[in-house]
Amino acid sequence: MRARFVAIPMTLLNTVLLFALPAACCAQAVEPLDLGGKLRFHGETVYSAKAILGSAAYAGILHWADVPREWGQGAGGYGKRLASNLGGSAIHGVLAFGLDSTLRQDPRYFASGDSGFWRKTAHALRGTILTRTDSGGETLSTWRLGSAYGAAFLSNQWYPDRVNTVRLGVAQGTLQLGFDFLNNLASEFWPRHRNP
Numbered sequence: 001m002r003a004r005f006v007a008i009p010m011t012l013l014n015t016v017l018l019f020a021l022p023a024a025c026c027a028q029a030v031e032p033l034d035l036g037g038k039l040r041f042h043g044e045t046v047y048s049a050k051a052i053l054g055s056a057a058y059a060g061i062l063h064w065a066d067v068p069r070e071w072g073q074g075a076g077g078y079g080k081r082l083a084s085n086l087g088g089s090a091i092h093g094v095l096a097f098g099l100d101s102t103l104r105q106d107p108r109y110f111a112s113g114d115s116g117f118w119r120k121t122a123h124a125l126r127g128t129i130l131t132r133t134d135s136g137g138e139t140l141s142t143w144r145l146g147s148a149y150g151a152a153f154l155s156n157q158w159y160p161d162r163v164n165t166v167r168l169g170v171a172q173g174t175l176q177l178g179f180d181f182l183n184n185l186a187s188e189f190w191p192r193h194r195n196p
Contacts, residue, residue: 045092055089056082059081059085070162084158091155103142105132105141131144153169
């Protein structure tokens, strides 16, 4: 049963990557970000009004769902959830900056310029898994994967022991990648949302 579960997503992933391959061949030439540019990029993903509002909204959802229940309700419970989200976001930003700077990967998403729902969606998924290098190539998005899962596991250290589990870390890292994919989709379908 387990081997079938792994084989299905990998086959789907390979299909999506092959479908989006033509977009990678026609990538536009852009100047790589220097260290200051990467620091500004990640700073905005942590401290911009959009990022803070996103953390506040997610804290509200967790508060409504009473997760984790040990933090209680009321202003104190919401405050703990908001502080946890902001702390996790800061950890994510630091890890992302450290990884993409060290590995010379470009953290920006580049919209495809294609038309058609499936082509844009495939490109957005591809852009979540793969990234440009500073030299203009393409590679596995190690900075994105490492920062998503690393921040999830590190920020769970202040969670109650009952929920500070590997399962939660994997779920939260995967949720972060899902949010990254949705952000890429927004860049594809709403040009004013585009990063570069």
